[in-house]
Amino acid sequence: MPTFRTLDDADLAGKRVLVRVDLNVPMDGGRVTDDTRIQAILPTIRAITGAGGKAILLAHFGRPKGQRDASQSLAPVVPALAESLGQDVAFADDCVGEPAAKAIAALPAGGVLVLENTRFHAGEEKNAADFVQQLAALGDIYVNDAFSAAHRAHASTEGLAHQLPAFAGRSMQSELDALTHALEAPKRPVLAVVGGAKVSSKLELLGNLTAKVDVLVIGGGMANTFLAAQGLNVGKSLCEHDLAPTAREIMAEASAKGCQIVLPVDVVVAKTFAANAPHRVVPVDQVADDEMILDAGPATIELVKAKLKTVKTVVWNGPFGAFELVPFDAATVAIAQAVAQRTAGGHLLSVAGGGDTVAALNHAGAAEDFSYVSTAGGAFLEWLEGKALPGVEALRR
Structure with a gap:
């Protein structure tokens, strides 16, 4: 796709790659009941880990309205992602600050980490500059693979793209390619x-x-x-x-x-x-x-x-x-x-x-x-x- 930067344009080896994904999946009794959105992000994660990058996933779950809410944690999604990927997936109980930084530092090259719900922070939906900076400090590269959230100007969907080298993930690339061929050209x-x-x-x-x-x-x-x-x-x-x-x-x-x-x-x-x-x-x-x-x-x-x-x-x-x-x-x-x-x-x-x-x-x-x-x-x-x-x-x- 010539008009958008994609993973093909990115040097991923040894990089901390912040990846905005959609993990807002249907759950019942702590189990994922439909893994469509998980399957959609696997090519992007594998492209990053295969190149020796650290795949650090940013996502929201539900509508916690800027407050920490255990019922809307991303932790229960991690086992389903690990099973689909066929590799261990780490979890950090915050998406910024020391818990996130420590988890990223401990992650080996080619590893995968899910950070806690970005919407536990009011700065996410407000696209607050200080929250964007806190997120940006955790990565070297930003990848957006969540077209479903691309109409929101939030910190993790839009703000980060102006702070780090930014690229479309494989799912995002496919979506933009299809839509461009359907209506733009x-x-x-x-x-x-x-x-x-x-x-x-x-x-x-x-x-x-x-x-x-x-x-x-x-x-x-x-x-x-x-x-x-x-x-x-x-x-x-x-x-x-x-x-x-x-x-x-x-x-x-x-x-x-x-x-x-x-x-x-x-x-x-x-x-x-x-x-x-x-x-x-x-x-x-x-x-x-x-x-x-x-x-x-x-x-x-x-x-x-x-x-x-x-x-x-x-x-x-x-x-x-x-x-x-x-x-x-x-x-x-x-x-x-x-x-x-x-x-x-x-x-x-x-x-x-x-x-x-x-x-x-x-x-x-x-x-x-x-x-x-x-x-x-x-x-x-x-x-x-x-x-x-x-x-x-x-x-x-």
């Missing part, structure tokens, strides 16, 4: 899928995408607002009627920029929000007053599949319907599988992420065949919205 035409419940939560996202993509497919509850804005009855459906003027503005803006908006042409409706509720498929102009739209219909699925055959890049955020409830997962599953098949066949670059998206693609059995699936949530959304991410900007050459 994509193969065209580009199609974006934006679903989910509310237009209000994705106004900036829609505004940015109309200027960057060729086809914008809108699904989920958001589509209901756009349908209502065209004067269609959406019955009892989730709908932000007050945003009808905004929806019309977005459609006009897209038209002016040459971006085609695709809305459902048929929908699956039911009178109750429940799995296997009695339902029917109707054209979008035939929804009854006592019905709610819970998914896109088969004609819409075929329409979107046809569009997929005309594009080279797909960016996906949000489901088409109430995918948690059978059979209202049909459109999300069918279209996700179509994207996955075209990606696996070498016809598409596909990047997805944010909120329910990862769960929806896993539900569809399609995630593994997407080119890249981001688990970053807020940072992924802010990138799609066109915002500069402090933790990323600090890594630019």
Whole structure:
């Protein structure tokens, strides 16, 4: 990645390498229940230790609000990391001061150390200069491998990058590479899928995408607002009627920029929000007053599949319907599988992420065949919205 400094640019041998990682993993009874984020950082740790550097991991866990809280310690995460790495991992019960300095001094070259939760200090989220200096004193090099926290200008995600030579870790590099190829310098035409419940939560996202993509497919509850804005009855459906003027503005803006908006042409409706509720498929102009739209219909699925055959890049955020409830997962599953098949066949670059998206693609059995699936949530959304991410900007050459 030419615009960001990566581990390939770093001299790691014999260096104390402060690595910002994401260890905010799901726990139950002191055990890690999902090690996805641990697996993501292993290539970076191994690159550092393999080159003879000391890998000193900085991370947060939970929201302790600047106070020490034993229930939000990183100590229980250490055994899971050690098992995944296949080597011993040391732990220091503070991320600054004498406990951290002693643990780093005792760490051999090629060793791995986890420092205690950075958010036990108020200076972390405030990006306080004195706390940044305390952290910087512990290392020779800074590596950010936590894209998921890159939208926060915190001491360990942004401040440190201005105090030490700073580089993107392997996971961060992969994320930036995927996002750059999806939106900054994509193969065209580009199609974006934006679903989910509310237009209000994705106004900036829609505004940015109309200027960057060729086809914008809108699904989920958001589509209901756009349908209502065209004067269609959406019955009892989730709908932000007050945003009808905004929806019309977005459609006009897209038209002016040459971006085609695709809305459902048929929908699956039911009178109750429940799995296997009695339902029917109707054209979008035939929804009854006592019905709610819970998914896109088969004609819409075929329409979107046809569009997929005309594009080279797909960016996906949000489901088409109430995918948690059978059979209202049909459109999300069918279209996700179509994207996955075209990606696996070498016809598409596909990047997805944010909120329910990862769960929806896993539900569809399609995630593994997407080119890249981001688990970053807020940072992924802010990138799609066109915002500069402090933790990323600090890594630019």
